[in-house]
Amino acid sequence: MKKSILLLVLFCIVQCNINAQTKNQSYHAKKTRGIDKYAADVFPNLQHKNSLKSLVWNWDTIFIYDTIGLIGRTTKTFDSHGNVIYNLRESFDSSTWTNSYKTTYSYDANSNKLSELDEIWQNNAWSNSYRNTFTYNSDGNLSTGLNEQWQNNSWVNSERSTYQYDISGNVITSIDENWQNNAWVNDIRYSYTYNGTGKVLTYLYEEWQTNAWIINHKFIYTYDGNEYLISRLIQFWVNDSLHDNSISSYTNNSNGKVLYQVNKNWQDSAWVNTDSITNIYDANENLLIWESDTWIYNVWVNRLRDSCTYDNNNNLLSFISEKGQGNAWVNDYKNTYTYDANNNSVTGKSEQWLNNSWFPCQNLNNIYIYYGEHADSWNDIYRYTASYISVNTNIAEILTDNPHFTVYPNPTTDQLTIEDKSIKDKIEFEILNLQGQLIYKGSFIEKTTIQTGNFAKGVYIIKLEDGKGFEVRKMVKE
Numbered sequence: 001m002k003k004s005i006l007l008l009v010l011f012c013i014v015q016c017n018i019n020a021q022t023k024n025q026s027y028h029a030k031k032t033r034g035i036d037k038y039a040a041d042v043f044p045n046l047q048h049k050n051s052l053k054s055l056v057w058n059w060d061t062i063f064i065y066d067t068i069g070l071i072g073r074t075t076k077t078f079d080s081h082g083n084v085i086y087n088l089r090e091s092f093d094s095s096t097w098t099n100s101y102k103t104t105y106s107y108d109a110n111s112n113k114l115s116e117l118d119e120i121w122q123n124n125a126w127s128n129s130y131r132n133t134f135t136y137n138s139d140g141n142l143s144t145g146l147n148e149q150w151q152n153n154s155w156v157n158s159e160r161s162t163y164q165y166d167i168s169g170n171v172i173t174s175i176d177e178n179w180q181n182n183a184w185v186n187d188i189r190y191s192y193t194y195n196g197t198g199k200v201l202t203y204l205y206e207e208w209q210t211n212a213w214i215i216n217h218k219f220i221y222t223y224d225g226n227e228y229l230i231s232r233l234i235q236f237w238v239n240d241s242l243h244d245n246s247i248s249s250y251t252n253n254s255n256g257k258v259l260y261q262v263n264k265n266w267q268d269s270a271w272v273n274t275d276s277i278t279n280i281y282d283a284n285e286n287l288l289i290w291e292s293d294t295w296i297y298n299v300w301v302n303r304l305r306d307s308c309t310y311d312n313n314n315n316l317l318s319f320i321s322e323k324g325q326g327n328a329w330v331n332d333y334k335n336t337y338t339y340d341a342n343n344n345s346v347t348g349k350s351e352q353w354l355n356n357s358w359f360p361c362q363n364l365n366n367i368y369i370y371y372g373e374h375a376d377s378w379n380d381i382y383r384y385t386a387s388y389i390s391v392n393t394n395i396a397e398i399l400t401d402n403p404h405f406t407v408y409p410n411p412t413t414d415q416l417t418i419e420d421k422s423i424k425d426k427i428e429f430e431i432l433n434l435q436g437q438l439i440y441k442g443s444f445i446e447k448t449t450i451q452t453g454n455f456a457k458g459v460y461i462i463k464l465e466d467g468k469g470f471e472v473r474k475m476v477k478e
Contacts, residue, residue: 057344058372059386059387060077060078060388060389061074061075061076062075062369063385063386064378065383067382070092071381072090072092073089073092076088083107083113086102087103087105089101099126101120101129102118102119102121104119112142115134118130129149129150130148132145132147139169141165141169144162144163157184170198172192174191186208186213189204189207189213190203190206191204195227199227200221201220202219203221205218217236218242219232220233229250232247234247247263248262249261249264255425260278260279263276275292275295278290284310286314288308292304293324301324302327303323303324304324306321315337316337317337318335320333320334321365333361335350337370339370344372344386345371345386346387346388347384348383349382360383363380365379366378367379367384371388405418405420406419407473410474411475411477413478415452416450416452417447417448418450419446427445427465427466428442428443429442429444431461431463431475432461439455456477457478460477
């Protein structure tokens, strides 16, 4: 049951944009790497408005391999707005391609996902498996998500999620229900509170038992004056009251990147260290080292360490994971990637350290495909090769009236000025044509002017990033 509801949750997570610091907490997000890969629940998904889709590039075909050879491929097709409408997985045996499963999607006029239908290939025909359908409120926030299973040649209700929002578009309650005896029965309720700027203050998890909501646990978040997360307290419901269970404390750099995290458990009326995480970044704030240590007999003991390298475009080239053994670090596994001229990963592979050498492996860790600001995860594969297409998204309609950045004159002929009206931090930017090709890139603080006399006439996309998030502008060259 929980597997299908995760589909709803994952769909919501893709839409999440509540907290820039959280966005920067995974080095698998390619350009915003950092912190605590074991604490993905630091900020649950709380906002369901459409996020920016891939700017112009998306993968359309991926070939996947195990350690023996080619085993399958996945292909996608898109609508005119760049939304995926069809996803087909095929398996490969000797010299024959065989259908495996496919997913078909539909969207409304605002590119909100309305449905996804999953089918499996059985007896040389497609057979329904499950379907999810979604509804939205007038602000474009997800209102309901319904999961149905195909049973005895008909659709049967399985699970349903319902969301309520405050006036700022933040989720304040989310209720999961199960279909039992031809009726919806409450299962789990999530409740959230926020500060004045939309930062999560509390997250409450309750379960439906004997016709009443019973608290299971609660998260409490605190922030510093820059609104960077500095602590997360977890309490559990025991004997009719909440009791402290664990706490995580964070030390951040000036840009909100987490440098150090300490986790403690409440034991015998005192906080006791359990483990810690240390992050080291390069000058571009790409994560170089992620280290986790365990508190044993009042001493920090090496546990895990991940090391990353990048190319000049801040693309992740290698990721090596090591285990602590005594006073030494020992290789465990690694992922390596290559990229095309548009910074999309075209190959990725995973290897394991055995007998002082690297060998192909397929079941130790996830491997990722990177495109734009996206990172899709694959597991149980050794390597992949990917191809990409330029999709005509509706970027021209996004964020054209956001006040943070001003682009002028627009349309332009000989030069273009970009001005930062509020952030006053270093801004990285790229100018791309509608085919997804990089035309120009640079950085500035407060203001910059670009000579556009040699640009071909047409429409361009300007992507601006401050390390905490990104915005998009349309520019016309006449």
